Amino acid sequence: xxxxxxxxxxxxxxxxxxxxxxxxxxxxxxxxxxxxxxxxxxxxxxxxxxxxxxxxxxxxxxxxxxxxxxxxxxxxxxxxxxxxxxxxxxxxxxxxxxxxxxxxxxxxxxxxxxxxxxxxxxxxxxxxxxxxxxxxxxxxxxxxxxxxxxxxxxxxxxxxxxxxxxxxxxxxxxxxxxxxxxxxxxxxxxxxxxxxxxxxxxxxxxxxxxxxxxxxxxxxxxxxxxxxxxxxxxxxxxxxxxxxxxxxxxxxxxxxxxxxxxxxxxxxxxxxxxxxxx
Numbered sequence: 001x002x003x004x005x006x007x008x009x010x011x012x013x014x015x016x017x018x019x020x021x022x023x024x025x026x027x028x029x030x031x032x033x034x035x036x037x038x039x040x041x042x043x044x045x046x047x048x049x050x051x052x053x054x055x056x057x058x059x060x061x062x063x064x065x066x067x068x069x070x071x072x073x074x075x076x077x078x079x080x081x082x083x084x085x086x087x088x089x090x091x092x093x094x095x096x097x098x099x100x101x102x103x104x105x106x107x108x109x110x111x112x113x114x115x116x117x118x119x120x121x122x123x124x125x126x127x128x129x130x131x132x133x134x135x136x137x138x139x140x141x142x143x144x145x146x147x148x149x150x151x152x153x154x155x156x157x158x159x160x161x162x163x164x165x166x167x168x169x170x171x172x173x174x175x176x177x178x179x180x181x182x183x184x185x186x187x188x189x190x191x192x193x194x195x196x197x198x199x200x201x202x203x204x205x206x207x208x209x210x211x212x213x214x215x216x217x218x219x220x221x222x223x224x225x226x227x228x229x230x231x232x233x234x235x236x237x238x239x240x241x242x243x244x245x246x247x248x249x250x251x252x253x254x255x256x257x258x259x260x261x262x263x264x265x266x267x268x269x270x271x272x273x274x275x276x277x278x
Contacts, residue, residue, distance in 0.1 A: 001043070006228040010235025013047040014054065017236075018198065018243040020136055020259050021266075025125045028171045029270065034120055045209050046074030046229045050236025052205045055198050057237075058244045062199065066097075089151040090204040093199070099155050100162035100179075100196075101203045107166040115169045122274050128172025129267030136174075137260040139181035140190075144254075148187035148198050157186040165200060172267070175201065176247070177259070190251040198244060 012030060016023035056063055069090035076084045085091045108115070119122045164182030168175035176197050183193030248257055 001228050003228060006043075006232040007235050010050065010232040011239050012049060013232075014051060014236040014239030014241075015243050017048075017051040018054070018176050019202070019247055020132065020174040020180065020242055020256070021263055022129060022132055022168075022172050022174040022177070023172075024119070025129055025132075025172035025174075025266075028119050028125050029122070029266075032120075033273075043229050046233040047236045048205050048209060049227075050233040051240045052202065052209075052246060053237050054240030055201055058241055059195065059198060061091070062090070062195065063202075066094050068200075071096050092153075093150060095268075096150070096153055096155065096158040096196075097200055097203060100158040100200055101103060101161040101207070102163065102167065103159065104166040104204060105207060108169055111169070118170050120276055122270055124170065125172040126267045126270030126274065128170055129263045129270065132172065132174045132177050133260040133263035135181045136177055136256050139184045140254065140256040140260075143184035143188075143193070146184060146187050146189050146193075148192070149189060150192050153186065153188070153196075160186060161200070163194065165204070174263075175204070184262065191248060194248055194251055198232055224251065 008238045009027070009030070012026050013023055015021075016026045069088050072084075072088065073083045073091055073094070074083055076087075083091065083095070085095055161179055161182035164178040164185075165175060169175050176194075179197040179200055180190075180193045183196055184190070188196065250258070
């Protein structure tokens with residue numbers, strides 16, 4: 001893999017992981033149409049780690065508070081034999097994030113083969129992009145009067161948001177898009193829905209990375225140079241950070257529908273190309 005290809009993949013990963021236009025769908029398109037390989041397992045992990053660091057930097061205050069809350073819960077289990085969840089809103093955040101992660105973990109393990117097979121079908125990618133556009137368009141409209149913050153979510157709401165996220169295992173359905181719409185459906189304000197979506201990406205990326213560790217140990221980098229992996233990592237990090245800031249700005253200014261138009265355009269192009277190439 002060349003440095004240029006590494007930069008392109010890092011840029012696409014960083015932008016599409018957080019902008020609601022589906023990173024998996026865009027990577028599948030790159031691989032199928034542009035003959036750009038996603039690279040080795042180690043390189044893929046580096047791309048996702050770049051996105052992970054971008055979230056940590058963007059929401060460092062909330063993440064530090066959640067980690068402190070976790071430590072506090074551990075101490076209270078020993079002292080009071082209780083998690084004392086409602087002592088601190090960040091304790092509740094931690095529990096909600098765990099609950100929201102469960103559906104994706106279960107569905108991902110049960111349907112791993114079917115999900116992997118979907119990446120080879122451009123028809124599925126095109127249809128899922130159209131669905132993403134529909135979810136974003138109507139999600140923004142329905143969220144206009146939402147007033148609930150993350151601290152007002154109930155465990156059942158978090159589980160429902162997790163179900164939305166599990167749908168994004170299939171390429172073309174945006175993870176950030178589906179989780180935000182799931183948040184909208186449960187009454188979250190737009191900025192809070194975005195924050196919960198980004199925080200929820202942390203266990204998702206960590207889980208996916210841990211599953212690939214054994215493959216990295218077994219296969220290594222397979223000839224991918226350190227320079228190539230560093231370029232991909234840094235590009236994914238920097239672009240991902242600014243993508244987060246851009247999405248928050250878009251939400252505040254009621255412009256989420258523009259991502260709907262983009263998803264519809266790309267989805268239609270993909271489907272038309274499939275028909276033409278038959």
